[in-house]
Amino acid sequence: MSDQLLYANIDEPGLATLDGYSRQGGYEMLRKALQMEPADVLQEMLDSGVRGRGGAGFAMGKKMSFIPKGTMDKYLVCNADESEPGTFKDRELMQKNPHQLIEGIIIGAYCIGANKAFIFIRGEYQHQADVLDAAVAEARSAGFLGERILGSDHTLDLVVHRGAGAYICGEETALLDALEGKRGNPRLKPPFPAVQGLYQGPTLVNNVETLMNVPYILSIGGAEFAKVGTETSTGTKVISISGQIKKPGNYEIVLGTPVREILFDIAGGPLDGRTFKAFFPGGSSAPVLPLTDEVLDLGYDFDTMAKAGSMLGSGAIIVFDDSTSIVDVAYKTAHFYRHESCGKCSPCREGTNWTEKMLKRIKDGVGTPMDLDIIDGVCDQILGNCLCVLGDAMAMPIASMIKHFRGEFEDYMEAKRAEAGLGPAIPQVNRGRQAGPGPMLQPAGIDPVPVSY
Amino acid sequence: MAEVRRYAHGSRVPGWDEAADLSKDPSVVPDPATTPVPEHVRAAITAQMAKYPDIRSAAIPALHIVQREHGWCSPEAIEQAACVMRLTPAYLTAVATFYDMFSTTPKGTHDVFVCTNISCSLRGADAIYEAMLSAAGDDPDFHVTRFECLGACDIAPMASVDGEYVGPLEEADCAQIVDDVKAGREVLPDKQLKKRPKAETYWNS
Numbered sequence: 001m002s003d004q005l006l007y008a009n010i011d012e013p014g015l016a017t018l019d020g021y022s023r024q025g026g027y028e029m030l031r032k033a034l035q036m037e038p039a040d041v042l043q044e045m046l047d048s049g050v051r052g053r054g055g056a057g058f059a060m061g062k063k064m065s066f067i068p069k070g071t072m073d074k075y076l077v078c079n080a081d082e083s084e085p086g087t088f089k090d091r092e093l094m095q096k097n098p099h100q101l102i103e104g105i106i107i108g109a110y111c112i113g114a115n116k117a118f119i120f121i122r123g124e125y126q127h128q129a130d131v132l133d134a135a136v137a138e139a140r141s142a143g144f145l146g147e148r149i150l151g152s153d154h155t156l157d158l159v160v161h162r163g164a165g166a167y168i169c170g171e172e173t174a175l176l177d178a179l180e181g182k183r184g185n186p187r188l189k190p191p192f193p194a195v196q197g198l199y200q201g202p203t204l205v206n207n208v209e210t211l212m213n214v215p216y217i218l219s220i221g222g223a224e225f226a227k228v229g230t231e232t233s234t235g236t237k238v239i240s241i242s243g244q245i246k247k248p249g250n251y252e253i254v255l256g257t258p259v260r261e262i263l264f265d266i267a268g269g270p271l272d273g274r275t276f277k278a279f280f281p282g283g284s285s286a287p288v289l290p291l292t293d294e295v296l297d298l299g300y301d302f303d304t305m306a307k308a309g310s311m312l313g314s315g316a317i318i319v320f321d322d323s324t325s326i327v328d329v330a331y332k333t334a335h336f337y338r339h340e341s342c343g344k345c346s347p348c349r350e351g352t353n354w355t356e357k358m359l360k361r362i363k364d365g366v367g368t369p370m371d372l373d374i375i376d377g378v379c380d381q382i383l384g385n386c387l388c389v390l391g392d393a394m395a396m397p398i399a400s401m402i403k404h405f406r407g408e409f410e411d412y413m414e415a416k417r418a419e420a421g422l423g424p425a426i427p428q429v430n431r432g433r434q435a436g437p438g439p440m441l442q443p444a445g446i447d448p449v450p451v452s453y
Numbered sequence: 454m455a456e457v458r459r460y461a462h463g464s465r466v467p468g469w470d471e472a473a474d475l476s477k478d479p480s481v482v483p484d485p486a487t488t489p490v491p492e493h494v495r496a497a498i499t500a501q502m503a504k505y506p507d508i509r510s511a512a513i514p515a516l517h518i519v520q521r522e523h524g525w526c527s528p529e530a531i532e533q534a535a536c537v538m539r540l541t542p543a544y545l546t547a548v549a550t551f552y553d554m555f556s557t558t559p560k561g562t563h564d565v566f567v568c569t570n571i572s573c574s575l576r577g578a579d580a581i582y583e584a585m586l587s588a589a590g591d592d593p594d595f596h597v598t599r600f601e602c603l604g605a606c607d608i609a610p611m612a613s614v615d616g617e618y619v620g621p622l623e624e625a626d627c628a629q630i631v632d633d634v635k636a637g638r639e640v641l642p643d644k645q646l647k648k649r650p651k652a653e654t655y656w657n658s
Contacts (some may be wrong), residue, residue, distance in 0.1 A: 011650045073506070085570045085602035095647065116506065123517070123554045124566070124603050126616035127647050159504050164513050165553030167601065181512030183551040199506055241652075242572040242606030249607040249652020268656065284571055284602075318572050318606070332571045336601055342551075 047222025054207030282313020348391030365416030
């Protein structure tokens, strides 16, 4: 088995058409799956240990096994609302090899007994949605979709649904709401979508890349697939590298490849005359890690990244170098999440808003070191207190930037103050408990102002 | 400290006093007899409704259709969609205001979304956005807006011109984009994302 599963032949001319895909042995695995029992297909997925490629990294087979058996209306939804900053792998996969995604969806739907499937693609991907529409039409006329697929008892209808631009719709329950024609607000979990999802029916929601792995897993067998990568992160992963680096783009790697090899050998290293400063290992929601020698030696897989205090997320690596101020990166990050917060839960709606305002203040040169403590406190209050993880997705990177680059933030503030002729910042009197945990800057001999709520 | 802009009544929420059309009752499903809907719009929305187990799922596709027809999600546009879908205009307005791609204020026909998210701004997207604004000038046909990550960080800094992804952009390209769109040509044919091979091939050839 080669190192590249999804990317080896992706630029083959005509791969996006049914003819081109069939030439490469396309839809053979569908024929094989339809001869197997759904439970056997599920067992292959469980054996493969393939983890969700969308961000959460939950084992796909396990998720499938949560779908109840029985004859109720079940749904399979492919999450193609790829909006995480830095992530663009699904875009290329769908555009160049749409039939493999469709094959994966049909097999997945057969496995859980779903008769209706949706691809929720973000509205901005107009060209990719057109490609998918054409591919679905081709597959339907060839008998891979519709009633009694290839003479079996399985029936499946597939609809390409275009979104309209909202990051939050990448969250699975918000995606289901958007698909039901509502505002994309996340739902309270449990019940999880596997029990009660789209139109209240059991629903399997999976990322594009995860579903595209399905035909491969069947062709080589789950156990064989599990041999690639590390023990808990099996298979290959398409990673999206962007930012201040020589060769940005999508690359397919075996999970566990060292970060140094990814950044220097595969992506060409830093731009001329610069050195790397830090990176987001898994999209802008992942805590940043400074690119020290220890971090460069880590293996790029789900567990190692988690142990290092970050996460693999969607596999989107955003690198920035020494020419970039951490304040700008923090402000851009907070601004994004403030814009995309749906407004349902107060900690996220207010927390992202105030964090952005404080960072703007720092950026404009009127911040004080106490702002950093307050931001840290706000981030702490957001974490784990909302229905979905959008708030956490802002809190984690911002808190990590303050943790790793506190000195730079403070130098920036002092420099800005000196520029404006303001003199060094004097820590203000602690405004009280709301300023959050951590060592507060409190001048000696002054009692904190009493707070009345 | 920058002064906080306040609106009448001391409200800091923009648009609080921009009334929807108060002469109409928003809670009523529009009457087909008094709401003219062009036949092709009705057919397109009905076709979308037929795709889903619950017709309400067609809300976003229907809004796309009427926005294409009217140029923006005007009250009339929303009323037409509501009439075909048998929903209230208030419901569809709530959906339309949630999503970035729907505009409830008049806009130019040509959408230019300039990505100014992290990856693109690390590559100088803010300057591109300024250049794009001045290239488009006050031409009412252009709707230039900054957008959050469009999912094409490999060609950063980039923009989506009427749905066509182009990049990596330089400031000089902005005037070219405006010319191409005005002339009805393909936008920056050499910089289109869909023609780009995979990264490995692109960089090593």
